Amino acid sequence: MNNILNILLIEDNSIEIMKMKRTVSFLKLEHTINEAENVDEALEFLKDRSRIPDIILLDLNMPKISGIEFLSILKNDENLKYIPTVILTTSNNQKDIIECYTIGISGYILKPLKYEDYVKKIERTLAYWSINELRRT
Template sequence: MSRSLNILLIEDDTIEVMKFNRVLKTLGLNHKIIEANNGEDALHILKVKEIIPDIIVLDLNMPKLNGLEFLAILKNDEILKYIPSIILTTSGNHKDVLECYKIGIAGYILKPLKYDDYVDRIKRLLDYWSCNELISQ
């Protein structure tokens, strides 16, 4: 059975954040989105522990603390390391993909150029995680 998710979206591009939120609205999904502009902001949100996300969706290329640096810190935290982290990026660099899986991500999705393809990928991502048995903190 599908359930509503708390999603930490870490993305520095305002247009990409708006696009992600638009997809949820278009699909009629009632997931709660917690937004962070970079890895530093995301770590602050996670340390406060007001809301522990069910999943983290993040870009790789961000200022202050990039996606790989954020993941390295996250995966060293005894509680937060279990939150599934999914990369949503334009980087198809094979080295980036390997490094992310080495750190322990749950998925790597390339942002497609066509909006309809983007909608399809986000829908599949959220359908999967909303029916997956997630670890409760």
Template sequence: MNKQLDILLIEDNFLEIMKMKRTLSLLELNHTLSEAKDAEIALEILKGSKRYPDLILLDLNMPKISGIEFLDILKKSEDFRHIPTVILTTSDNKSDLEECYKLGISGYILKPLKYEDYVKKMDAVLTYWSTNELKKY
């Protein structure tokens, strides 16, 4: 049986946030979704949490602190480095991909143009993480 996930979506684009919510509803998934419109807000959420998210979905192209900068902060933190982090981005830049894996991401997903393809990708990602054994903090 698949577990309910606590997901932190770090995304500055309102339409992308709505797309994720719509996808969770369409797939009839009861995961809890928290949103942060930038990396600073995400860090505040993490620092103020009594329980960390099971999964972080992170956009790379964000204001203030970029996704890669946030990832570097996250993975250097003793408290947060264990949180599986999947990049969800439009960037197919090879150097971004390599840098993210060097920093310790759990996956790198390119946002497809077609909504149907997005749903398929998110279904696969969320199914995997909801069946994976996660350490609760």
């Protein structure tokens, strides 16, 4: 049985947020998408332990505090470090990829240019995480 995911999408681009929502709707998935437009919003969201997400989708290129800095904060928090975090970004910089995996991400996905390719990647990613045994708090 597939789990309905509670997703935290950390993305500062409103078009990308809309694209994710459109994709989940197009795929007829019942997942909940919570949005944070920056790292400060994400950290505030995560303070409420009743809303801890099953998975975090994180863009690396964020204002003020970068996605990599957020990862370090997240993975150093005993209550949050277990949350699967998947990078969803346009950066294919090998240094970023290695640093993210070193910190402890669960996946690194490049955003494709074509919407059809984006839909396929999101569908596969969410399908995978919906059959995983996730830690429920």
